[in-house]
Amino acid sequence: MVAFGLLDGHARHCLIGGHGGPEDPDKRVAEFMGAVGRILSR
Secondary structure, X not given: OHHHHHHHHHHHHHHHOOOOOOOOHHHHHHHHHXXXXXXXXX
């Protein structure tokens, strides 16, 4: 799904972009994208 890929890229940009994000941004993005995936599969 293209929209899912765009959201993933945006989340990574926002969390990894050095804006005072979390210590492990890849883990946070994976958690976020997992949650979105679960919502979309309902």
